[in-house]
Amino acid sequence: MTLSKEGTVHEIQFAEQQWMENRCFALLHDITDCLRIGDVTVFRDRGDDEQDILLYELKTNPRRRESTQLTRTRLAAEALHTGGPLPGTDKAVLVETGVPYATHMSVLSDALGRAHQEGLKTMRVPGQRGLLALDIAAAGNRWDAEEAARQFHAAYAALLRRMRLTGQRICFSSGDSAARNTMAVPWGIYLLQPAQCAGIIADLLVFHRDTVVRRPC
Structure with missing residues (x-):
């Protein structure tokens, strides 16, 4: 991450706003080595141990829309919720293995x-x-x-x-x-x-x- 980019500053401000106003944890994708779709993931409690996980594609200019990025975000969300195809290739699908994640x-x-x-x-x-x-x-x-x-x-x-x-x-x-x-x-x-x-x-x-x-x- 570099703070010299306007988009990075906007993402940090968005994460801070989510916590201050909604008490929602927002994860910036650029500080990870595995989240490459969307800019921010927001975790929002719904009560009764239920949680919404929301993907955000942030733009400093609200009038600007990049259809490719938005399409990838939509496909990723549909893959998680309905088992649809993953973005990137027609042959890739999300498979739930039932094996707890551990690197060993x-x-x-x-x-x-x-x-x-x-x-x-x-x-x-x-x-x-x-x-x-x-x-x-x-x-x-x-x-x-x-x-x-x-x-x-x-x-x-x-x-x-x-x-x-x-x-x-x-x-x-x-x-x-x-x-x-x-x-x-x-x-x-x-x-x-x-x-x-x-x-x-x-x-x-x-x-x-x-x-x-x-x-x-």
Whole structure:
């Protein structure tokens, strides 16, 4: 954030106004690394433990309207409330996994460290999740390319069987995401060792994380 921008000052004033007049907490998206649709989220209590979550796209000039931004905000709200498509791509949809959000960065760091020693490592992650980490350089020192690929696929299949990850699965892979996924958080800010962050960015270290999604019958 920079206070030299008129829009930033306007957003801060709006957040202060929400608290002073309505006692509503307003979160400025620019101070986060994940909220990119709209400018401010306002949390408003309705009583009986109910809460409204409102997205605002703020303009210093009330006559100015940017249809693209407003469309993205509308699509995001509809995705949350009615399961509609997410903004950005026709194939993306919001899926409720039922798994509490937790990063488990210590588990990832441990898996990457073990992979650096052994070539690859599979681990269980709390919340019905499985993790496979591969150190390409270490694997190359132990096996040739064909055997390394066989070891990878065999370990991956064994992990899925051990975790009983059957049915619909959501898989997140770090492979080449630094170059391809512009929505991903930069690896350099993760709470990992600098060498691990560099390895993930350069695709010398890669991992797959699988989560099972159970839908009620």
